[in-house]
Amino acid sequence: MLILRYRYMDESPMWAAHHLPLKEAVKVLEKTYDIQVTVAKNAKEEPLSRSKKLSYKAIFQGKYRARTFLASIITATQSMQYFAVGFYIPTISTLIFGKGMIYAIIGTLFFNLFGIIGGFTQSRLTEQVGIRKLAITGYTICSLSLVLMGLTGDTHFIALPILFIALFIFGQSFGPGAQGMTMATLSYPTELRGLGSGWGQGTTRIGSILGFYLFPVVLSIGGIYTTFLVLTIVPVIGLIATILIKWEPIGTDVEKEDKQGFESNKSFSKKSEVYH
Template sequence: MSSPAITVRTPRDIIDYVNDHPTGTGRTRLLAIIALGGVFVDAYDFTSLGLGIGSLTKQWGLGAVRVGLLTSVMAFGALVGALVGGPLVDRLGRYKIFILDLILFVVAAVAAGLSPNYGFLVVCRFFLGVGVGIDMPASFSFVAEFTNRRRKGNFVNFWQAMWYIAVCAAAAIALPIFLGAGAANLWRWLVGLGAVPALVVLLLRLRFTEESPMWAAHNLGLGEAARILESSYHVSVDVQPAAGDGADHGAEAAWRRTKELFTSHYRRRTALASIISGTQAAQYFAVGFYIPTVAAVLFGDDLTDTILATLIINLFGIVGGVLQSLVTGRLGMRLLAGIGYVLIIVCTVSLAFGSDSISVWISTGLVALFVLGQSFGPGPQGKTMAALSYPTRLRGTGTGWAESMSRVGSILGFYIFPLLLASVGLAGTMGWLTIIPAVGLLAVLLIKWNPLTAEVEDEPQEAITR
């Protein structure tokens, strides 16, 4: 190898090398994108059901309660997956978990597309959610532990652009299927095809990824961590272990890790990550999942127009997701979240008080601005704040906790929007939804924590005595 050898004596030496490496390599950038492929899979599936729910409802004669259960059961599964998966990621490693969860997703997606009845589909959707919930703490921990300190926020925050690329891809796939085969089995095609990107990401992970060097240093020993470092960064590593710096093999109990998130040392950052994660999910899943429904209200019942409007509106999400990932290091996550919350409040208030008097195109523009504000601000920070706020030994648990709060928010959003829309109309719904970003904005103003300027790996483990 052309690079000079580095000497590794403790796990901290591995962590310092990853954090201080100037730019990383093409391989590490590829690994980050592959790791975030799970986000693409999640977003595609989320959008596919939103676009296909109309045809599914007609085909099986579903009422509001059964539709509500079907649209929210994946979020329940993701909640379970995140709570269980976070501690598992810290105990068993990032690599094993994000391989196993994608296998589960591929099988469940194919089974869902072939569902013979409503009950079978609900079960498949639940297991899809479990796979997604487990993948998030694994993927975000992996990216945070393969990228340098200066660009961690940029790399991890790129997940938001991946999300909206997948949303637009789902809409682009739905249009030719609808035009060619009609609406009758649109949902089967869209949901079943979710196995394709999941399989592609799975194969890429099997081919190119390996364990996080940071996690390996703490749990697999310096020798294995050095091997991963050599493979990923193309450097020669000389291991000279200091006494007492062997692997601890993740022996700490899961409940102790979770409890530590709420000790005095971590309480404020856990609260901030939880509030951002929960509020961004509630507002997005209330409006984002129902963008096809909103488009139908604005443009009429023509499915072609609905799909096109969904595609165009979500293009603003790609713009916001890319822009914020480029400026994360300069502006910081709290400021980005605050800007996004303000934009969302402007949109919801405008739609609440002006939807009856403004044109369809202005209303559509406000929904697009909502998506832009979400993707630029609180959307990405909901996951990234947690991924960067904890040391390696707690990162999976902390990210899993924040992800579970996101799923609680998404469950509320799934239920709140259709109930409000049916009772108070689009204007009233947007008025009530304004409360959600207002709570998030208040949190980012009051809780002053910035993981981009903190050295979380230096923090001592707290004793949990209660």
């Protein structure tokens, strides 16, 4: 992966314009958008700005505070619910279908097909629907699936738990599972994007640790179906947060927003026009 990224990926044109020499930034711009760039005669050769060391408090100031809270909740809750259920699908499959390696394998393959469908579906709808609405829809599906699984899973109708777990995996991939890091990345301008995505990765790991730890503990105490009911709290928290915090990065040009308020006692230098 590192070799492929080094060979085929460039920095973003916006980042290149701020941090690379002009000639290198032009090459990135031309390659990224497949266009011919004419550099203004009075353009300066040095980058627009030098790299500044920013602390994480930058993404908790001004208008970025609510965005960071929303991204944190989505990344943490989606990770927690997925690793609590998704990672233990082989175990859950044996509890539903019967003990044996073959049941674990078949169940895992079957349920993850719905994850593939959900992932491809959301990728086609993100630009039209938006990250926030997809996350709300996914959380709703996950919450209902876990509740219904917990209430009806111990019946004699084996089709019910199969259906509800499949719906949960679909809802996870369709909604918060795909939108967490997208929200954490697209909510900030270039100067803060690294901090935002790094913070999102950190909260994702916190959620995965809690999911790994809490699921088997609750499972050993209350059984599989009680565990599903308890786990419903997680997507409900994500659903409430996503409904209350009305932020949608799709369709918003965060690069042109007023940056006042995200860096204390300092102001970023104004961007000058480089390309014509």
